[in-house]
Every structure is written in C-alpha cells, then in structure tokens.
Amino acid sequence: MAVIYTRVSTKEQAETNQSLETQLERCRLYAERHGYEVAQTFGGTYESAKNDERKHFQLMLDFVRKSRLRVGYIIVYSHDRFSRSGSNAIYITDQLSQLGIAVVAVTQPVDTMTASGKLQQNIQFLFSQFDNDQRREKCVAGMEAKVRKGYLVGKAPMGYDQLKVNGEQVIKANKQGKLIRLAFQLKAEQGLSNTDIIQRLKAQGLALYNQTLTKIFRNPFYCGLITHGLLEEGEVIEGRHEPLVSRDTFLRVNGLQAQNAHGYTQVKEDEQLPLRHHIRCGSCQKPLTGYEMKKKGIHYYKCNTKGCCLNRNAGKMHELYEDLLQEYQVDPILLPQVQEMMSQVFKRLSQDHEQEEKRLKLQLSELKKRYETLERRYAYGEIEREIFQKFGGELKVEEREVEASIEKLSGPLSNHQMLLEKGLKMMLTLSLSWRNSDASKRRRLQALVFPEGVQYDREKEAYRTTRVNSFFGLASEISQKMGQKERGKSSVETDFSLLVARRGIEPLLPE
Numbered sequence: 001m002a003v004i005y006t007r008v009s010t011k012e013q014a015e016t017n018q019s020l021e022t023q024l025e026r027c028r029l030y031a032e033r034h035g036y037e038v039a040q041t042f043g044g045t046y047e048s049a050k051n052d053e054r055k056h057f058q059l060m061l062d063f064v065r066k067s068r069l070r071v072g073y074i075i076v077y078s079h080d081r082f083s084r085s086g087s088n089a090i091y092i093t094d095q096l097s098q099l100g101i102a103v104v105a106v107t108q109p110v111d112t113m114t115a116s117g118k119l120q121q122n123i124q125f126l127f128s129q130f131d132n133d134q135r136r137e138k139c140v141a142g143m144e145a146k147v148r149k150g151y152l153v154g155k156a157p158m159g160y161d162q163l164k165v166n167g168e169q170v171i172k173a174n175k176q177g178k179l180i181r182l183a184f185q186l187k188a189e190q191g192l193s194n195t196d197i198i199q200r201l202k203a204q205g206l207a208l209y210n211q212t213l214t215k216i217f218r219n220p221f222y223c224g225l226i227t228h229g230l231l232e233e234g235e236v237i238e239g240r241h242e243p244l245v246s247r248d249t250f251l252r253v254n255g256l257q258a259q260n261a262h263g264y265t266q267v268k269e270d271e272q273l274p275l276r277h278h279i280r281c282g283s284c285q286k287p288l289t290g291y292e293m294k295k296k297g298i299h300y301y302k303c304n305t306k307g308c309c310l311n312r313n314a315g316k317m318h319e320l321y322e323d324l325l326q327e328y329q330v331d332p333i334l335l336p337q338v339q340e341m342m343s344q345v346f347k348r349l350s351q352d353h354e355q356e357e358k359r360l361k362l363q364l365s366e367l368k369k370r371y372e373t374l375e376r377r378y379a380y381g382e383i384e385r386e387i388f389q390k391f392g393g394e395l396k397v398e399e400r401e402v403e404a405s406i407e408k409l410s411g412p413l414s415n416h417q418m419l420l421e422k423g424l425k426m427m428l429t430l431s432l433s434w435r436n437s438d439a440s441k442r443r444r445l446q447a448l449v450f451p452e453g454v455q456y457d458r459e460k461e462a463y464r465t466t467r468v469n470s471f472f473g474l475a476s477e478i479s480q481k482m483g484q485k486e487r488g489k490s491s492v493e494t495d496f497s498l499l500v501a502r503r504g505i506e507p508l509l510p511e
C-alpha cells in the first residue's frame with residue numbers, strides 16, 4: 001500500500017506544469033502501474049503556507065508510521081517535493097526505511113535498495129536543499145540591503161503601524177505607542193518597577209505581560225534604531241521611522257533593567273543539550289535525555305531505562321563528539337585530491353544516469369512504434385474502436401511517464417561540482433563549526449552527518465556510529481587513505497580511481 005504526498009510553490013506552478021493536479025495524477029499513475037493501492041493522499045499545500053505544509057507533512061508521517069506494515073511507499077513527484085531541507089529529508093527517509101517505508105519519486109527513479117541508489121537519493125535531497133539555500137541567499141541579500149537603508153524588514157513592533165504610502169514604507173506610532181512611551185518614561189524618570197508600570201498601563205487600557213514589557217524595553221527600535229539578524233552582531237542602523245523615546249531614555253531604562261537582571265538569563269535546557277535524543281544508550285538503545293543540575297549549573301545526559309544508570313557530564317560528551325566529528329574532517333592539504341576523487345564518484349553516478357537515459361529513450365521509441373502499429377491496425381479495420389482506445393490510451397500514459405523520467409534525469413547530477421565544493425568545504429571544519437554553532441544548527445549538522453544518530457559505548461567511553469551520510473563517509477575515507485599514502489604508511493600503491501569507481505556502486509560504508 002502507498003500514500004501520495006504533493007507539494008508545490010506558487011511560483012513554480014505558474015511557470016511550469018508541475019501543478020498539484022499534475023503531481024497527483026502522475027503519482028496516481030505510478031501507483032497504478034506498480035500495483036500499489038493508494039491508502040490516502042496528503043499535501044496539496046503551497047509552499048508559501050509554511051505552517052500548513054509542515055502540518056500536512058507531519059500528518060502524512062504520522063499516518064505511515066502508525067500503519068507501519070501496511071504502507072510501504074510514499075510516492076512523490078520528485079525528491080525536492082518530499083522536503084525542502086535536504087539533511088532533514090535524509091534523516092527522515094532513513095528513519096522511514098527502518099520501518100520498511102521507501103520514498104519513491106515518480107520522475108527520479110532510483111533503487112534505494114542499493115547503496116548507490118541510496119547515495120543518489122541523498123544527493124538529490126541535498127540538491128533540493130542547496131537550491132533552497134541559494135534562493136534564500138539571493139533573497140537575504142536583497143533583505144540586507146533594505147535593512148541597511150533603514151527600512152523595517154518584518155513586522156513592526158507593538159506601538160507602531162506599518163503603512164504603504166505611494167509604494168514607500170511608512171511606520172507610524174499608534175495609540176499603543178503613546179502608552180509604550182509612557183512606560184519608558186515611568187521607568188527612566190521614576191524608576192518604577194515593571195509590575196507597577198504594568199498596572200499603570202492596564203488602567204489606561206493596555207494589558208502587558210512582564211515578559212513583553214521587558215522585551216519592549218530592550219528593543220532599540222523604540223529609540224529609532226534598527227537591529228537585525230542579517231547585520232553583524234551588535235551592529236545598529238539608523239531607522240527611517242519616528243523614535244518613540246530618546247536614546248538617552250532608552251539607555252537609562254536598559255541600565256536600570258540590567259541592575260535587576262533576575263529572570264532574563266534563562267538558559268533553555270535544549271540550548272545546552274544539543275545531543276539529546278541524538279545519542280543512544282549503547283546498552284539498551286534508548287535515546288538519551290538530559291537535565292540540568294540547577295545548583296551547580298551543570299548539564300548531564302542520561303539514560304532513563306531502569307537499571308541502566310548511564311549518566312554523563314554533558315561537557316565531556318560534547319568534547320567526545322567533537323573528537324568524533326574530527327575523524328570525518330578532510331585535511332585541507334588533501335582537499336584538491338579528495339575533490340578530484342569525489343568528482344569521479346559523481347561522474348560515475350552521472351554515467352549511471354546517462355545509461356538510464358539511454359534505456360528510457362529506447363523504451364520511448366519502442367512505445368511510439370507500438371502505438372503506430374495499433375493505430376494502423378485500427379485504421380485498416382483490423383481492431384475495434386474500444387480496443388484501440390483502451391490499449392492506445394495505456395500506451396500514451398506510459399509514454400508520458402517515460403518522458404517525464406527523461407526530463408528529470410539530467411537534473412541534479414549535472415550540477416555536481418557545486419554540491420561537491422559545498423560539502424567538502426563543510427568537512428574542512430566539521431568539528432569546529434559544530435562547536436561554534438547554536439543548538440539548532442548543531443542539531444541539523446548532527447542529523448546530516450549521522451542520520452541515525454550515534455551510540456554511546458560506556459565501557460569504551462566512546463561513540464559508535466551506525467550509519468554515516470554516504471557523502472561524508474566516502475570523502476573522509478578517501479581523505480584518510482590519501483593521508484596514509486602521503487605519510488608513506490600505506491605500502492600498497494592504491495589505485496584510487498579504481499577504488500572510487502568500485503565504491504561508487506558497492507556499499508559505501510560498513511552497515
């Protein structure tokens with residue numbers, strides 16, 4: 001049994017014929033052709049409706065997970081329709097494959113039962129993310145320019161209305177703005193507590209939580225400045241909007257705020273425990289949870305299974321993890337050679353694609369011939385109209401499917417140089433980037449490199465990896481072999497090109 005998942009961006013829909021209807025139709029045909037019964041269809045949302053999209057995606061995942069044995073396939077139009085984030089898609093498909101569920105793309109047929117097929121699918125996922133990143137970069141560049149000119153990007157904070165006058169952005173203080181100004185003044189001039197200020201504002205019709213007020217007091221937008229995640233840390237820009245309070249007032253309020261700073265140095269537990277659920281207990285396979293020893297402010301990872309008693313200092317576990325990532329780093333000296341080798345793998349894969357393309361083209365001309373024959377027989381009255389319509393229609397459907405496959409085949413791998421450079425660049429500083437990232441970025445990196453997480457072996461006090469992303473696995477292996485050769489440690493002269501060519505179609509990593 002199978003489910004169908006469709007997704008489209010409004011832009012794309014306008015430009016090509018990948019509309020939701022087309023996607024759905026193609027997916028249905030695919031299911032029919034392979035004899036899969038469609039249990040349910042999901043999606044049908046536009047990318048611009050991000051929350052909706054996430055909801056539908058989650059619904060679909062819940063459905064297939066719950067029905068475990070019944071649903072074996074998630075049918076999508078193409079791999080980039082499955083998920084926009086490549087690493088996330090790789091992570092999810094890996095998890096699904098453990099449940100015996102495969103993601104199949106109608107227009108990008110890969111055999112995910114083989115290692116090379118899996119690598120190919122991963123590459124396609126990475127590519128769709130790469131596309132997205134690029135789109136975002138473009139978009140971000142435009143946004144940054146806007147911010148630097150003093151325009152507000154995003155929603156105006158409370159107290160301001162955002163208007164458009166002759167196509168120009170105009171930000172004006174509203175009624176609430178006046179009360180917010182009052183709040184600043186009460187704080188700066190009379191030194192009132194937040195609670196008192198909140199009461200005064202409430203009496204005038206503005207109800208605020210303490211947290212909201214604290215946030216307002218810390219937002220320099222109210223004194224005419226703009227800060228933004230796109231700017232350098234600490235960088236502020238003179239905004240085009242009218243300030244509600246003077247800079248002096250703003251600074252005084254923040255000076256006062258800092259004095260009674262209780263409550264806003266809250267550290268989210270997750271921030272300190274990025275490896276939660278990523279590490280599994282080596283004894284019982286359960287994902288580790290984490291907690292904070294409040295008195296000392298020290299974090300720990302812990303296995304919750306009764307009798308396991310695995311409990312480790314988070315700092316130590318993080319150091320160990322950095323060591324682990326270090327193993328997958330590519331030595332910068334070897335980078336050109338590794339890149340060359342990897343490039344050969346990609347070429348090999350594109351050759352596979354080319355072969356597949358040839359095969360499909362042959363199939364296509366065969367189908368066309370068969371249709372002509374059928375048509376001729378009908379024209380000479382050798383067969384009935386119904387027969388012609390039935391079989392002719394079937395042939396046409398098949399033709400369209402093959403054509404779509406051909407269309408898509410040339411896509412992802414033709415661009416491999418960019419992905420290669422991006423991936424390898426990441427691998428130069430894998431450990432360091434993990435250390436210097438915030439928790440959410442760390443988590444993404446973790447899932448990308450080790451899609452199934454890692455296990456902690458308490459006897460050896462070390463991590464065990466079950467599966468490594470084939471790209472990283474292969475690149476690091478090449479790098480290590482090259483390093484051995486450089487240092488003269490490898491006595492046998494390895495023909496790397498041969499090795500790589502072979503590895504491209506054999507299991508890439510110890511399973």
Ligand SMILES: [Zn+2]
Binds near residue numbers: 283285303304305308
């Ligand atoms: Zn355990």
